[in-house]
Amino acid sequence: MIAITGANGQLGRLVIDALLKRVNPKNVIALVRDPAKAQDLKEKGLDVRQADYDQPGTLQSALVGVDQLLLISSSEVGQRTQQHRAVIDSAKAAGVKLLAYTSVLHGGKSSLGLAAEHVETEQALAESGLNHVLLRNGWYNENYTAGVKPAVEHGAILGSAGDGRISSAARADYADAAAVVLTTTGHAGKIYELAGDESYSLVELAAEVSLQSGKAVVYTDLSEEKYKSALVSIGLPEGLASMLADSDAAAAKGALFDDSHELSRLIGRKTTPISESVAVALSE
Known part of the structure; x- marks a missing residue:
């Protein structure tokens, strides 16, 4: 049996879609905080179980009979390490045969502020004795394309990434990639540095948005602090604004660049270029 934590999230839903192309839905367990919000998954034939990171009792019962587990990192920055340890402990007690964890690109070498909890989780996995595989995910195209329409409206993309290249x-x-690892063998002990085949700067992203929208969009590079302030001014919570500004500043130093092509090799096809994701964002 294959189980996915955070199955109701954006990545979790996509992992389930990918799994259902490979295995019978009866072999997939969707682990969610609120099963009432995953009724559609149950209707597809999945076993939907409650699994709350903050309630270890739910984790222990949810992992009964699980062979392969995908631990999708929690979205609650500052609480991740404790939450992930609870899952790891429960997985070990349940006899899970392989745990795959969505970590961060370049792991302990990363200059991203959000990398610390990922590194701590990697260490907890190493200490647990569980067979595990690290899926060190790079940036998502959607992290930037979510702001494409406002960029067209205002004629600008703001950031603090300088001319740093982003391999999203x-x-x-x-x-x-997660679905491949969960349904094939030979991955235990592996560390996959996963990133896009192509890279771009935010200047190039702005040019792509201009080209596709037919409207002039320019990239304005700000200091990390000024970018954070700009994000707060448009309504983002201060913690999220800090994280985004920190990530952009780290991108300027190469934290979001990788040219190993491990992701495309793992999935057996080229990764989705940013231009394609821009087109999707503009069409929505």
């Missing part, structure tokens, strides 16, 4: 891929590409 579509969220669905990373989901496919």
